[in-house]
Amino acid sequence: xxxxxHNQQNPASGTHASRSASASSTTATCRNNTDxxxxxxxxxxxxxxxxxxxxxxxxxxxxxxAIAIYFLxxxxxxxxxxxxxxxxxxxxxxxxxxxxPKSTMSSAEQTFIAIKPDGVQRGLVxxxxxxxxxxxxxxxxxxxVTPSKDHLEAHYADLKGKPFxxxxxxxxxxxxxxxxxxxxxxxxxxxxxxxxxxxxxASAPGTIRGDFxxxxxxxxxxxxxxxxxAKKEIALWFKEGDVVSxxxxxxxxxxxxx
Numbered sequence: 001x002x003x004x005x006h007n008q009q010n011p012a013s014g015t016h017a018s019r020s021a022s023a024s025s026t027t028a029t030c031r032n033n034t035d036x037x038x039x040x041x042x043x044x045x046x047x048x049x050x051x052x053x054x055x056x057x058x059x060x061x062x063x064x065x066a067i068a069i070y071f072l073x074x075x076x077x078x079x080x081x082x083x084x085x086x087x088x089x090x091x092x093x094x095x096x097x098x099x100x101p102k103s104t105m106s107s108a109e110q111t112f113i114a115i116k117p118d119g120v121q122r123g124l125v126x127x128x129x130x131x132x133x134x135x136x137x138x139x140x141x142x143x144x145v146t147p148s149k150d151h152l153e154a155h156y157a158d159l160k161g162k163p164f165x166x167x168x169x170x171x172x173x174x175x176x177x178x179x180x181x182x183x184x185x186x187x188x189x190x191x192x193x194x195x196x197x198x199x200x201x202a203s204a205p206g207t208i209r210g211d212f213x214x215x216x217x218x219x220x221x222x223x224x225x226x227x228x229x230a231k232k233e234i235a236l237w238f239k240e241g242d243v244v245s246x247x248x249x250x251x252x253x254x255x256x257x258x
Contacts, residue, residue: 107255147173151236
């Protein structure tokens with residue numbers, strides 16, 4: 001009988017060898033997978049051990065604060081009896097709700113104004129009276145008078161002892177003086193503003209001295225510098241009963257309230 005060739009394989013042994021090879025391959029693959037998984041596990045564990053991203057916390061805090069502010073502002077309660085959907089008609093609002101506070105200054109305040117001899121001689125009585133009338137002040141007393149030296153010294157008693165005192169008295173004695181009492185709200189302060197600065201060259205245009213005078217020794221007019229002095233000067237220049245009390249026909253067109 002002929003012996004089988006050495007290269008010829010038994011089918012049964014070949015099948016077994018094939019299965020053994022397949023099993024070995026599967027085992028190797030599993031080992032490789034296991035080794036790979038063991039290599040990935042440290043990295044995964046390191047990532048899982050990391051703390052949460054702290055840099056994102058401020059963003060989330062800011063977002064939460066913005067949301068809270070939005071909801072709080074949207075829940076504001078409107079004021080009682082207020083209507084937001086209807087525009088206000090200003091003409092229908094009572095005047096008492098938007099009128100200015102009542103002034104504490106009396107509309108009956110009085111000041112003493114005198115047109116000096118130079119103003120009388122230059123024919124400025126009319127223009128000066130017009131300045132006060134056009135502003136809205138009321139003429140309560142007026143007279144043309146030539147005062148005595150004693151009278152003038154009493155009027156300028158606070159200036160006695162000044163180098164210019166004697167010259168001032170001589171100047172005021174040089175002719176008639178137009179003495180007046182003007183009445184109205186803040187009459188003393190505003191009266192001084194209408195006259196202008198004592199030195200005409202320092203007076204603003206539009207004031208009496210700024211428009212009609214140049215020299216301080218010929219400054220046209222005099223005005224009380226305080227309410228107290230106004231009362232003293234009025235009492236000096238006018239007798240009781242000379243100052244007339246009456247209501248202007250245009251009073252309600254000058255003053256909103258008395």
